[in-house]
Amino acid sequence: MTARAIRLRRPPQVSGVGTPFVPDGDRALFDEIACRWEQRCRDNPALFDGRVCHVIGVHRNGCGGAVLHVAECAYRFFAVQDERFDLGVRPLGVKGIVERDGRLLMGRRAEFVGGYPGQWELAPAGVVEPGTDPAAVLARELREETGLEAAGEPIPVAILFDDVLRCWEIVARLDARPGGAPVTNEYTELRWCERDRPPAPLTPIATRILTLDGGGGTGGAGGVIR
Secondary structure, three states: OOOOEEEOOOOOEEEEOOOOEOOOOOHHHHHHHHHHHHHHHHHOOOOOOOEEEEEEEEEEEEOOEEEEEEEEEEHHHHHOOOOOOOOOOOEEEEEEEOEEOOEEEEEEEOOOOOOOOOOEEEOOEEEOOOOOOHHHHHHHHHHHHHOOEEOOOOEEEEEEEEOOOOEEEEEEEOOEEOOOOOOOOOEEEEEEEEOOOOOOOEOHHHHHHHHHOOOOOOOOOOEEOO
């Protein structure tokens, strides 16, 4: 059975397989996928059918490490899923824990995003594309979503499975220094929040990360940075 949480002491390895993942089904299945994708795009015109890493399996490899086996996959196969229509696609993402003077950087997700609209999460967060380094993705998302710049390499914390969004997340701490302005609008607000007083509502995966990392709690607010 695949573990749902693996603590890390060193960066995990991402091992790709050569064959892209395509759901196994007949024409009716792909007609349903097409209809659902068209509806998703009508609901959110910003959606783009890029490529994601579908996680086939995760296992520990000793000494605080882990290996994620992934296959390239079209984003639409993930986006069309819900409780009644599950294609088995489990993409890989990254989430950062950025702390300054005892406060954590939190972002409120915009209403147009696909998961947890209007809820707060640890920032930054992003999707790992095929052939990219998770650490580089985290640094890029930090810059684009918050305007901050990464200072040094991320420190791995854990691999977690998000049961609500059906995706795997590599969680890492990272230091940040001032940069420019954010270039995306995925967060409507960013705050530095006390570890034991995160804003509400908080995403379930953020609650798990705070518990794993020694935090937790509900309510409260911190210094607004956007």
